Amino acid sequence: MIELANITKYYTRGFFRKQKSLIVDDVSLSIRRGETLGLVGESGSGKTTLGRIALRLIEPSSGTVRFDGVDVTSLSRSALRQFRQRMQIIFQDPDTSLNPRMTIHDCVAEPFRIWRLAGAREMEDRIPELLGLVGLQPELASRYPFEISGGQKQRVALARVLALNPTFIVADEPTAALDLSVQAQVLSLLKDIQQKRQLTLLFISHDLQVIEKMSDRIAVMHKGRIVEQGATSQILRHPTDRYTIRMIAAAHESEAWFGKESPVTTE
Ligand SMILES: Nc1ncnc2c1ncn2[C@@H]1O[C@H](COP(=O)(O)OP(=O)(O)O)[C@@H](O)[C@H]1O
Numbered sequence: 098m099i100e101l102a103n104i105t106k107y108y109t110r111g112f113f114r115k116q117k118s119l120i121v122d123d124v125s126l127s128i129r130r131g132e133t134l135g136l137v138g139e140s141g142s143g144k145t146t147l148g149r150i151a152l153r154l155i156e157p158s159s160g161t162v163r164f165d166g167v168d169v170t171s172l173s174r175s176a177l178r179q180f181r182q183r184m185q186i187i188f189q190d191p192d193t194s195l196n197p198r199m200t201i202h203d204c205v206a207e208p209f210r211i212w213r214l215a216g217a218r219e220m221e222d223r224i225p226e227l228l229g230l231v232g233l234q235p236e237l238a239s240r241y242p243f244e245i246s247g248g249q250k251q252r253v254a255l256a257r258v259l260a261l262n263p264t265f266i267v268a269d270e271p272t273a274a275l276d277l278s279v280q281a282q283v284l285s286l287l288k289d290i291q292q293k294r295q296l297t298l299l300f301i302s303h304d305l306q307v308i309e310k311m312s313d314r315i316a317v318m319h320k321g322r323i324v325e326q327g328a329t330s331q332i333l334r335h336p337t338d339r340y341t342i343r344m345i346a347a348a349h350e351s352e353a354w355f356g357k358e359s360p361v362t363t364e
């Protein structure tokens with residue numbers, strides 16, 4: 098249902114002697130409805146750029162993005178608006194999406210107003226429902242973002258996104274800023290909601306363990322290219338690309354993987 102075909106993105110630097118830097122290099126991938134594709138790679142490999150191109154928050158230099166068969170890269174701004182509601186993003190830092198001067202109630206009410214989704218009565222019913230869905234007590238609604246924890250803020254950001262009933266979500270390192278224990282809870286919640294609502298999810302992380310937990314399939318990104326993609330167990334147990342093999346070996350050496358059985362042998 099989401100298809101990226103031959104996506105390329107470069108930025109040019111300099112004025113007289115123009116230098117091109119290639120950030121995304123001829124990337125093709127597709128994500129089926131209700132599937133989670135984990136996009137993994139080291140910092141600077143182009144993951145965020147690719148994720149934003151998938152939502153057309155950044156224009157690609159070339160290539161196409163199809164959403165349910167419709168080429169969104171060639172849509173006009175007004176035609177795109179119709180798709181925007183169904184394609185949402187969760188950022189690493191929840192403060193990016195929460196206005197510090199709004200209560201949690203108003204933060205969750207905001208998408209209803211912007212998109213004119215519901216009447217006032219219906220909205221007042223849906224806000225506690227959405228807070229419950231992301232595991233937050235209704236009493237929290239009267240607080241401000243600075244009065245709640247990072248994990249709770251990320252749950253509010255998720256509630257805002259879910260208010261729009263999206264079918265495709267890009268989650269860009271959504272738990273990278275959270276403590277490990279909180280990270281696990283938010284990941285479980287996201288996975289649970291993804292499965293219940295059959296959401297199509299592009300899940301971005303530099304952390305292989307997180308990617309393993311979340312993904313049906315994995316695409317490995319290195320220097321702007323997808324060097325390998327396949328089913329999660331396939332990639333983790335039988336990687337064929339040199340970079341993937343190195344990345345998995347490094348993850349096993351790090352303490353984060355301590356206590357876990359090694360699924361791959363590297364000679
Ligand atoms: N607007 C921009 N102009 C120039 N270079 C950029 C821009 N945005 C990102 N880059 C560069 O693109 C590369 C990939 O960035 P990014 O997509 O954020 O990678 P990742 O999310 O994997 O860390 C980085 O080297 C970054 O400096």
Ligand SMILES: [Mg+2]
Pocket residue numbers: 144145146269
């Ligand atoms: Mg990034």
